[in-house]
Amino acid sequence: MFRNGLEPWHIIIVLVVLVLLFGSKKLPEMARGLGKSMRILKAETKALREDDAPAEAQNGTAASQAEQPRPAVEPTNVAKAAEPTKSTTA
Template sequence: MFRNGLEPWHLIIVLVVLVLLFGSKKLPEMARGLGKSMRILKAETKALREEDAPAEAQNGTAASQAEQPRQAVEPTNVTKAAEPSKSTTA
């Protein structure tokens, strides 16, 4: 039923409906606004990534793990301590 869901004539119809709804003057303004908001989003995500990078460098996690392999840890057997018997004294 939806094999060829998006054909060229579908895009033309959507474009015509957009022009009829918003007018030809509003569409470029809307596109500019969308472009500006995408640039702001990109800049903010880049700033968040840069904030996370110094925090990792201060902790030394990223640099030390990349340079030095971890040493193997020997497994240890854990035994459960016996519970002391509860004696009742009267």
Template sequence: MFRNGFEPWHLIIVVAVLVLLFGSKKLPEMARGLGKSMRILKAETKALREDDAPADAQAGTTQSTEQPRQAVEPTVVTKATEAPKPTTTA
């Protein structure tokens, strides 16, 4: 009874149920959308791998070529109920 997971008649039943649920007009649109999303996912993962490869290669080199980072000035955040304090310049 359970000698194989899927047999050909299982696929026929699944396809028939999908056609009944979504209709024959909607299925090609869904397949096209799935194909586009798979291509986007593949391109993004390839781009991530390419971005990581140069970073890994540079990690072994000396860091003297990097420029020092500049300090970031802190900002003063005031609440809406507080009036801003006047600044005086001498």
């Protein structure tokens, strides 16, 4: 059914429809805006990856510390303070 998929005449039809919808003056502006947004997205994802790299290095040392067993802590008994008795004076 989709043996040839996308043929050159399909692309031409799509381009003609885009020009008719948006006009020839608007398309370069739209392409420029799309390019700018793609560059911003690329820069932000790169910055996020760089921020995550040091955190992963720190987590690696924290993970090795977490694997060591903790020393046992003995439970403490907590006694409730005696409630003050109400004095009834007449």
